[in-house]
Each structure stands twice: as structure tokens, then as C-alpha cells.
Amino acid sequence: MKSFLLDALLKGRATIKPPAAAPAALEELTKALGERARQRLGRSLAIREVDAGSCNGCELEVNALNNPVYDVERFGLKFVASPRHADVLLVTGPVTWNMREALLRTYNAAPEPKWVVALGDCAANCGVFAGSKAVAGAVADFVPVDLHIAGCPPEPLEIVKGLLALMEKAG
Amino acid sequence: MSAVVSLTDLISGREAGRDGYVRLDVTPDLWTALARSCAQGSVDLSALWADGGKVRMALNGDGQRVIVSLETDGGAYPSVAAIHAPAMRLERAARDLYGLRPVGLPDERAWLDHGRWPDSTAETRYTFLPVEGDDLHQIPVGPVHAGIIEPGHFRFTASGETVVRLEERLGYVHKGVERLMAGADIARGAKLAARISGDSTVAYGWAFAGAVEAALDWVVPPRGVMLRAVLAEIERLSHHISDVGAICNDASVITINARCMLQREDVLTVAKSCFGHRMMMDRIVPGGVAVDLSSEAVGRILELLDRLEETRAEILRVYDSMPSLQDRTVTTGIVKPDLARQFAAGGYVGRASGRAFDARKNFAYAPYDRLDFDLKTRSTGDVDGRLMVRMDEIVESTKMIRGLLHRLPAGPVRSDMPAARAGEGAALIEAFRGDVFMTVRLDEAGRLARAHARDASWFQWPLLEAAIEGNIVADFPLCNKSFNCSYSGHDL
Numbered sequence: 001m002k003s004f005l006l007d008a009l010l011k012g013r014a015t016i017k018p019p020a021a022a023p024a025a026l027e028e029l030t031k032a033l034g035e036r037a038r039q040r041l042g043r044s045l046a047i048r049e050v051d052a053g054s055c056n057g058c059e060l061e062v063n064a065l066n067n068p069v070y071d072v073e074r075f076g077l078k079f080v081a082s083p084r085h086a087d088v089l090l091v092t093g094p095v096t097w098n099m100r101e102a103l104l105r106t107y108n109a110a111p112e113p114k115w116v117v118a119l120g121d122c123a124a125n126c127g128v129f130a131g132s133k134a135v136a137g138a139v140a141d142f143v144p145v146d147l148h149i150a151g152c153p154p155e156p157l158e159i160v161k162g163l164l165a166l167m168e169k170a171g
Numbered sequence: 172m173s174a175v176v177s178l179t180d181l182i183s184g185r186e187a188g189r190d191g192y193v194r195l196d197v198t199p200d201l202w203t204a205l206a207r208s209c210a211q212g213s214v215d216l217s218a219l220w221a222d223g224g225k226v227r228m229a230l231n232g233d234g235q236r237v238i239v240s241l242e243t244d245g246g247a248y249p250s251v252a253a254i255h256a257p258a259m260r261l262e263r264a265a266r267d268l269y270g271l272r273p274v275g276l277p278d279e280r281a282w283l284d285h286g287r288w289p290d291s292t293a294e295t296r297y298t299f300l301p302v303e304g305d306d307l308h309q310i311p312v313g314p315v316h317a318g319i320i321e322p323g324h325f326r327f328t329a330s331g332e333t334v335v336r337l338e339e340r341l342g343y344v345h346k347g348v349e350r351l352m353a354g355a356d357i358a359r360g361a362k363l364a365a366r367i368s369g370d371s372t373v374a375y376g377w378a379f380a381g382a383v384e385a386a387l388d389w390v391v392p393p394r395g396v397m398l399r400a401v402l403a404e405i406e407r408l409s410h411h412i413s414d415v416g417a418i419c420n421d422a423s424v425i426t427i428n429a430r431c432m433l434q435r436e437d438v439l440t441v442a443k444s445c446f447g448h449r450m451m452m453d454r455i456v457p458g459g460v461a462v463d464l465s466s467e468a469v470g471r472i473l474e475l476l477d478r479l480e481e482t483r484a485e486i487l488r489v490y491d492s493m494p495s496l497q498d499r500t501v502t503t504g505i506v507k508p509d510l511a512r513q514f515a516a517g518g519y520v521g522r523a524s525g526r527a528f529d530a531r532k533n534f535a536y537a538p539y540d541r542l543d544f545d546l547k548t549r550s551t552g553d554v555d556g557r558l559m560v561r562m563d564e565i566v567e568s569t570k571m572i573r574g575l576l577h578r579l580p581a582g583p584v585r586s587d588m589p590a591a592r593a594g595e596g597a598a599l600i601e602a603f604r605g606d607v608f609m610t611v612r613l614d615e616a617g618r619l620a621r622a623h624a625r626d627a628s629w630f631q632w633p634l635l636e637a638a639i640e641g642n643i644v645a646d647f648p649l650c651n652k653s654f655n656c657s658y659s660g661h662d663l
Contacts, residue, residue, distance in 0.1 A: 003485050003488070003489070004426055004430060004485070004489070014433055049319045050315055051315075051320070051321050051322050051344065052322075053343075053344045053346055054321070054344065054369070054659065055346075055366040055367065055368060055369035055372075055659045056321050056368055056369040056370050056657065056658070056659050057366070057369025057370070057372065057450060057452070058369070059319055059320060059321060059369075060369065060370060060450070061449070062319050063319050064432075064435075064436060064439070066432070067429075067432035067433060067435070067436050068429055068432065068433050069433065069436045079319060081317035081318070082317070083315075093344065094346065096343065096344055096345055096346055097285075097287040097288050097289070097291075098283075098285045098287050098288075098342055098343045098344070098345055098662075099314065099322060099343050099344065100287065101287070102314045102315055102322065102343070106315050127366075128351075128359075128362050128363055128366055129346045129347070129348075129351065129363075129366075131351065132346055132347035132348075132350065132351050133288060133289065133290065133347055133350065134288060134345050134346055134347030134350075135346055135347065152366075152452065153369065153450070155443075155449060
């Protein structure tokens, strides 16, 4: 344990400089949130991640957001265990028929106001799984989506930029 | 009652294909005898799938591999699970997806079919196994879990804090991958294969490519073969290091996890700079690899390996110095060696319970057939054992990558596709969590007529149910992380 502490002193911090919010995300959010109630959340968003059928690639990159390099909690972005505590649902994957109800129930369990971020190409348009009989549709087919973050999977920095844009507009 | 049969007798001089598999048709009696051989322990069940009017099994034993095919009677055939329990979920899945009817199947409940598909025949209500006894309570968990992980349902029955039974229900992320592959061209098939389980995208890319190459006698240039192993070992390292952190995190030792997460990020950053994608997705393609490695990038990987070894040594030192951490991992979630053998459990789950199996060793494929590495096993079968197997494998993988990079031959990394023709091929590739099996059948136009993928998790998930029995509920996250089974790879 001492070696860890020594490392912290000698190697300096691991955390990268905060990026700017993604311009494309800001534009999409201006459209999406323009007519919706704006709530001041004190620049803090609680996020509930929902895998609605992902291959687990997106989950790995969302997990990376909590590593010391990206450390998104410093921006007020916090992942929570329950939808009851969430402001944002971060949904990945094409929505499978087998996950459709669980997604809807999670969405309904989150209190208003709430936002939905569709993360990754599958969430946006079912990606390579489009056309499958086992896939019910894209995330926006079942819950209102405020922001899409593209990628297969999106890199952590892209996710951070999108979420920062969401915080600027919603928070 | 049919007697057992050995694979050597079964093969009796038949030539194996380019992929190392001997293929033959069997009668129902021989099929049942083989199921009995699996139950008796002389043969490992590696996969079971439907293919047109046939049901097929991949079997390993006596250092040989066989794919047997049985013509079904309008979908009906003698159930393997009736004799050999590890086939249970495979047969339930094949019935749900392809309408096979395994006669004598002990558990007739639907598995992947949750009664939600438009053409579904299953009930939407799932009946969990009955539990009887005083002072028992149930804890339903999922499909949406508290953490950032894949969805699945766990039904715990507990007596006080002690888990009496865990029953898993999976299939939530079933995406119909195999049906999407049927009729697809090879390029699309490769894209889909790389997304069967995103965490094992390199391994699945390799398994698919290997199967297609075997079917078409497609030769990969030596540099491409070597680079494939570099990619695969980097993928293994990225997961082993983060799994060690995640296990410690569930025992509340957050410092180790932070260190491991940093190291994983380091691996992914280097992967991106060398191969253009953090998870190296779509980098292994039929015919070779999609990107070459510059000599400058070789240097970056070698430096990464130095840092990784330093991290590993430090983590091990801290792990060894914390009795309170080992108190949570030692003797927790034991998988008995007999059970690991019966289920032919691959990866660290099998190897921590003394099962010395690694596809890179037992059925060595290029370039592992020319690589020097040790197959490390442990005999404790507990969380600590599975963690230590990962620690051992980090050493072996770094050694292997160094060896590969130091004698990387010059030349092309990919070859052109040969003329399209009908054929069949299979591959058994060691992913970070265990061996994945992939088989493809191509039609005359070179398109996929049928593809089947079997993740290592199929034979590990059932052992998690057994491992948690008698442990406290609070130790489930530790056990679960030490298995780190795939949902997407299993649900397909």
C-alpha cells in the first residue's frame, strides 16, 4: 500500500484535462430540450446505465469513465444503482424483445425530470443487429431519446463530451 | 443400454480436416453412447447445435476432436442432457431457436425464448425451481443490475445469510446473431462475430476467421498469424488485470481496483495507438489482420509490458499483505474439481479447479504451437484460485507477446480470399475467459449457410450456481466477478 502512495507522489496525477462539451451533442440537445422544462440540478447528474441488449462493448467503455483517468465524478456525473435515484438513463444496445419490458419499467421508475442518452451505434439504429427478429428496435422506438452518442463502442472521451453537453443544457 | 465409446475407436483411422476436427455421421445408438462417454468423463462435450435437420455435437477427448452429426426424426432425437447434465441449456436453447425436440430432456422449460418474440411459443411467465423448507427467503436480482454490467436474472434462496440455492435465468440480450449470420456474406459474418461478446471481440474475430479459413483452405501469411496472437494476448491482459481489480473492489479494497483500472486504461490506450481501436474490434479478419504494426508501435507495446509487469508485482505484494482481503477470497465460492471436469469448464474457472485445459495448449493452433508458455493451474477452486490463475496468466501473456514481437516476420498481414466454394470449418480459440467454439458451413457462393458460436460461459454459468451454494449472500459479487461470465456471448 505504501508503494501506491509513493507512486501518487512521484508519478503525479493520472487524470486528464477536462474536454469541452461536444458541439454536435450541444446542437442535438438544444433541439431536444428547447421546449422542455429546464430544471436546475446544481450541475449534477445521476446516471443509471441500462443494457438493453448490448454486446458488452459499450459497458466496458462506460466502466472506464469511472477510472482515475476520466474520473467523471469530478464533473458531477455519478452512476447510481437505482433508477429511482437517476436523472439520466444511459441506454446501450439494440433493444431486444427480451429486454424491452425491463427497459420500459426502468424508465418508468425514474422520476421526472429525466433524460435519456442512447449510447453507441446499436442504441441509435440497432447497428449490425438491425433486421433481427429477436431485436425489437432502437432505443428511441421505446423511450424518448434526448441525446445520441455514436461509436462502436463510443470511446470514453466521446461519452464524457456528450454527457458534459447534457449537463450544460439540462443541469 | 448403450456402452460408452472412446473417440479413438470412433475415429478409427479417419482423417481430420484442416481444422483438426474429424467429422462423421452417427446413429441414435452411437449418439447416446457418446453422451454416456461424456457423463463417464472420458469425453468432453464442447458444443451442441442444430444444423438443418441434424443435431450436431463437438467432442474432445484422447487429444482429438470430433464433430458428430445425427439425422433427427422430424426434429426429435435422444436428449444428451438426459444422460449428461452439462448439455441441458444447450438443448433447451437449440429447441427454442430451431425447434429441435430432445426426447427425454429433464428440464423442459424454455431458455432463450422468454415468450416475447413475435413468433414465440413460450410462456412469458417463468417457473423457477420449487424450494421447500422452513426459514427460507428469496432474493430476486435483475435483469437490470445495480452496477454497469449486462442484464440477467438471479434468483437466490437464502436461509438467513447463507445461500441455499441460486438459479440463473439468462437470455435477456438474445439478439438472434446466428439467424443474422445465415445467408450473410463473410465480411458481414465477421462484423457480427466480433460483436457476439464485445469483451472477447478479438477472440471471436479469430474464431470466425479460423473457421472460414478452414472451410476455404485460406492460408494466412506468417506475419498475420503472429499479429493475431499479439492482439489476443493484449485482449487477455486487459481483462485479467481489470478482473483482479474488480474482485478486490468487491472486497472493499478500492486502491487495488484503482490501480488495475489505470493499468487497463493504459493497455487500451496503447491498443488504440497501435491498432486504431481500443478493444481491437474488427482487427482480426478472415485472411489475416486488418492492420499492420509499425516498428515504432512494437516499441510502445514492449514498454507497456514493462509497466504491466510492474503493476502486477505491486498488486500481488499488496494482495499478499492483506489478510482481510484474503479472508474474503480464500475458500469462497469453491468449484469442485469433479464438477469442473464434468462441465469441461474452460479458462480460469476450470484451471483454478485443476482442469489443465487451454485451447492454446491442448489443441494448439498457430502461432501457439511454436510458442513456449506454461499452462498454469491451481487446485483450490475458490475466488483466490481464479484470481491467482489470472495473475499467473498475465506473466505468460507478457512473455508470449515479447517472444512474438521479437521475431515478427516481415511480409503481408492478410491474403486474398480464395475462390468461393461450399465447405465447412470450425475453430476452438482461447478467449480470456475460456475456449470459444465457432463452426461455419458455407454454400457454393461462399456465403454463410449456418454458423454457430459457443461461448466458454455456457459451461461456467452453471458452475457459478454450484460455487455460491453455502456461501453468504454478500460473497456473491466476489464469486460472480471471479467467474466474469458473458451474458451476450451466452444469449447470442
